[in-house]
Amino acid sequence: MNLEILRVVLLPIAMAVSTASAADFSIGFDWSNLKICTSGNPNIVPSPRFRLRGVPAGTAAIQFRMTDLAVPDYHHGGGKVAYKGGSVVAPGAFTYRSPCPPDGRHTYRWTATAFDAAGKKLGEAEARKPYP
Secondary structure, three states: OOHHHHHHHHHHHHHHHHHHHHHHOEEEEOOOOOOOOOOOOOOEEEOOOEEEEOOOOOOOEEEEEEEEOOOOOOOOOEEEEEOOOOOEEOOOOOEEEOOOOOOOOEEEEEEEEEEOOOOOEEEEEEEEEEEO
16 A cells, blocks of 8 residues: 555554544542532541543543532632542542532532643543532
């Protein structure tokens, strides 16, 4: 086969694999042993354990951010972790301001953004859970 035929045949396959990986990126988490907080005054706590699926090829780091969907302007923070493969980010990889709704149950969203070594965004995933 000549190089032009290889390019025509393999380039669309490579692009499909790359796109599928970004589209398949998903995360999961649980509140684990997080102490119940309903005072409206969050604590600085270790991050939960995150389960990862379909992390885009070439990912060098993943940025995590938590948002209270009832109060989206409050910054709970998050953290950026180096990614060297695997399906789990261990608990305590970074610290953030815990969920701590003062007026009943709120739903929180963790967003994970995958970046390559040059800082290019490769994909994004999210997971939501109520608390408490």
